[in-house]
Ligand SMILES: [Ca+2]
Ligand SMILES: [Ca+2]
């Protein structure tokens with residue numbers, strides 16, 4: 001009796017945030033009883049046949065949003081990076097989650113192999129405290145099998161699929177840190193052991209697509225006392241975390257970046273948490289990702305938004321290997337693609353922008369803001385607040401540069417495009433540039 005009370009007291013409630021298969025309705029997952037493994041969803045992909053989902057996995061709105069019915073270019077702006085880079089050395093990313101199907105055809109090449117460990121000899125060859133840890137570790141069952149059963153290790157396979165699709169050109173290697181199974185709860189000891197292992201394995205970035213409702217001092221200390229950047233899902237409780245905090249997203253640590261979910265129009269998802277302690281937004285609705293046994297699934301949730309940011313962090317860590325973890329988080333926040341919808345929802349006011357975070361231009365001029373977008377018969381007029389020291393202004397529509405106008409200008413007329421036209425502007429003086437303004441859009445009716 002006494003033992004079970006003690007056990008209960010160390011349990012913190014970890015909720016697998018999300019990943020509701022889309023079977024006609026969308027709902028927030030915010031309590032444990034809703035999280036029974038959804039057997040049906042794996043075999044019942046109503047939205048598309050498996051082969052279709054496979055191609056959608058590579059060509060989805062989150063990576064390049066060309067949707068003429070929605071807001072164009074509400075996406076993570078990954079394509080300019082893909083055009084420029086291909087590399088051999090790898091970057092190691094931990095996936096603290098359920099196990100991962102390491103044999104999934106999309107993932108298997110990108111799963112970490114521990115070269116310092118001889119498989120199956122019953123000896124801890126690399127002396128890291130774990131025997132035969134070839135691909136990571138299962139901290140739930142304390143064994144080396146990181147994929148045990150499709151129903152139990154589905155959520156981690158979903159997270160892994162997104163990290164991989166974003167950072168495959170950075171030659172990512174995913175290391176499963178299995179801290180939960182199916183919908184079971186995790187306790188602090190398991191989480192701390194997984195972080196200790198990550199430290200030994202020199203992991204630089206960990207994706208945390210889960211949430212706890214109780215503050216946990218031991219967990220916070222383990223995260224703080226590490227050289228790891230933790231990318232944390234904001235949680236799916238549809239609330240402002242100022243009033244109902246979600247952890248680890250709300251730990252006030254410089255090595256945490258917390259991620260809310262948006263749809264393809266830049267609206268915060270109905271299920272997503274938000275608030276001033278949430279840093280940035282990323283796509284989290286109608287996302288295609290991997291599930292066990294070479295399958296794909298259409299999913300929603302902040303659990304699927306966080307891995308987009310993890311993927312971008314992996315690219316930065318790969319390209320700039322000396323960049324401290326706090327600087328990676330800062331770069332991602334400061335280079336967010338800012339939009340009106342998110343100004344009050346996340347502290348950066350924007351969506352993760354892979355290419356902007358990579359290029360990280362000096363932004364020491366003051367930033368102009370768009371005052372008005374006026375629709376005329378065949379033109380759109382853009383009006384902005386002038387900025388001191390601007391020699392010129394650069395204007396973009398749908399994230400494509402259209403023109404530069406002189407520094408004395410405060411308005412400009414543009415030919416109308418079909419559907420939504422999304423604008424932003426920045427000031428330029430020689431090599432110096434301002435941040436981009438908050439983007440604003442107008443529909444060509
Ligand atoms: Ca070992
Ligand atoms: Ca061994």
Ligand SMILES: [Ca+2]
Pocket residue numbers: 138141143144145146147148
């Ligand atoms: Ca296992």
